[in-house]
Amino acid sequence: RRYDVRLRAHPSAREDPDQLFEIALRTAGGDMVRTPNLLQINEGIGANTINRFDRRRSVTLSADLEGMALGDAVPIMQEIASRHVPDEPGWSTALTGEAEEFAEAFGHLLTALILAIVLIYIVLGAQFESFIHPLTIMMSLPLAVVGGLGLLALTGSMLDVFGFIGFVMLCGIVTKNAILLVDFANQRRAQGKERTEALLEACPLRLRPILMTAFTTMAAVTPVALALSEGGELRASMGMAVIGGLFTSTVLTLIVIPCVYTVMDDFAMRVQSLAARISAAGPKTMEESPGTAGK
Numbered sequence: 001r002r003y004d005v006r007l008r009a010h011p012s013a014r015e016d017p018d019q020l021f022e023i024a025l026r027t028a029g030g031d032m033v034r035t036p037n038l039l040q041i042n043e044g045i046g047a048n049t050i051n052r053f054d055r056r057r058s059v060t061l062s063a064d065l066e067g068m069a070l071g072d073a074v075p076i077m078q079e080i081a082s083r084h085v086p087d088e089p090g091w092s093t094a095l096t097g098e099a100e101e102f103a104e105a106f107g108h109l110l111t112a113l114i115l116a117i118v119l120i121y122i123v124l125g126a127q128f129e130s131f132i133h134p135l136t137i138m139m140s141l142p143l144a145v146v147g148g149l150g151l152l153a154l155t156g157s158m159l160d161v162f163g164f165i166g167f168v169m170l171c172g173i174v175t176k177n178a179i180l181l182v183d184f185a186n187q188r189r190a191q192g193k194e195r196t197e198a199l200l201e202a203c204p205l206r207l208r209p210i211l212m213t214a215f216t217t218m219a220a221v222t223p224v225a226l227a228l229s230e231g232g233e234l235r236a237s238m239g240m241a242v243i244g245g246l247f248t249s250t251v252l253t254l255i256v257i258p259c260v261y262t263v264m265d266d267f268a269m270r271v272q273s274l275a276a277r278i279s280a281a282g283p284k285t286m287e288e289s290p291g292t293a294g295k
Helices: 019-020 069-085 098-127 135-138 139-155 161-173 175-190 195-226 234-282
Strands: 024-026 033-036
Touching: 019 033, 019 161, 024 195, 069 098, 098 135, 098 175, 135 139, 135 175, 135 234, 139 161, 139 195, 139 234, 161 234, 175 195, 175 234
Parallel strands: none
Antiparallel strands: 024 033
């Protein structure tokens, strides 16, 4: 444990500045030296309080962010600090207040986004018993990110913490369209149909459930995006991200996912063919020639 110990003179000994000259200090040799031989006192103006951050003297700078998002203001402050704060030992900058909470929250959300993607891949891999088809399904995630960021830009909304939460939600929502297509195509191929025929049959038959679930979800988050409730402006970016991501993912899934499915299936067939050739080659056994059998 560490305790802060601060020493100061008795109130009667610090009422008059001239009393500083009455103090005597003992030197390393044991002699007493009075402070007039060591100090020169000048009256002036100083700070009435000394602010500290991490036990170091600090100065706190704050600004009004009217018309600007916190995520855009932090890089500007850091750029200004890099130009004016001396690059010497003893000088440093750090985020505090809302900026510190903002950076910490985005770090946690980024970790949650990565974990969500990894968990989705593991679940899809167990469901389809394949390492390839989960990658095909997860190609719908970039399509959703494009739509979410695009709608935020069109509406003038900022990518804040709630918007980032919307993208984490999209990781679990947008993959259902590709799951419907890939699962139906695999069922048709298991029945003996060719890959292209199975895809051409899966797209029109799965179109209705894809549109029903997509538009139902977008309608559910529309009140959030329109900020109809009190204080809903804070959550509006989340609704915008979900609506934009679902729209582009639904429209492009029917075009992109069949193409990705074909490419990934060709890749899987090449890998299987290569593995079969390697397995067939195997270690060759040495056979004795007839001329050496009796030697």
